[in-house]
Amino acid sequence: SQTIHQWPATLVQPVGSPLSLECTVEGTSNPNLYWYRQAAGRGLQLLFYSVGIGQISSEVPQNLSASRPQDRQFILSSKKLLLSDSGFYLCAWSPFRRGRVYEQYFGPGTRLTVT
């Protein structure tokens, strides 16, 4: 079966500090990978989307970036955090199949507080 891991689970960082969040998926090959942010009391905002190694699509221009150095590894980064970067960061994966859009499965998330 497939599992998705995220770490760290919680993080408190000062404004202006760098960020690196990691996500790995087990039990599947060539998944589509996603980074979302969920601000308190708000919906899920898609940040980045990847269909393969080195292939990243950005949904929202901001001070965040993403990388996919390996097939099942997805990293979210920032050089300088802003207060507005606080939120619940979720990594998700979806099976790669041609045709219809398939379901996404979420990792446990990282709760980031920027102080």
Place this chain on the structure above:
Amino acid sequence: QKEVEQNSGPLSVPEGAIASLNCTYSDRGSQSFFWYRQYSGKSPELIMSIYSNGDKEDGRFTAQLNKASQYVSLLIRDSQPSDSATYLCAVNRVTGGGNKLTFGTGTQLKVEL
């Protein structure tokens, strides 16, 4: 108009009753529809997917899709306190390409003893 709209609630139902959660979407070309459950402080968990008009049942859950009305719903029979959570509706994006979903902001369900 939001792409995916849900009543934020809270929707309160007594234990054992049927909870009915609704979602409307704006893009008539959408083909894939999902319901997720999210407990407070946790990540969303997929509970149902539906692709064709009509009903799809899985245990106590029934998803209903009406593409002509651009409407998808989730029924939870014999509601339990453990069903208390926020339910997110997700619909595939037609424009922009890729395997992407647009999520509603969710309906909070409270099942009362």
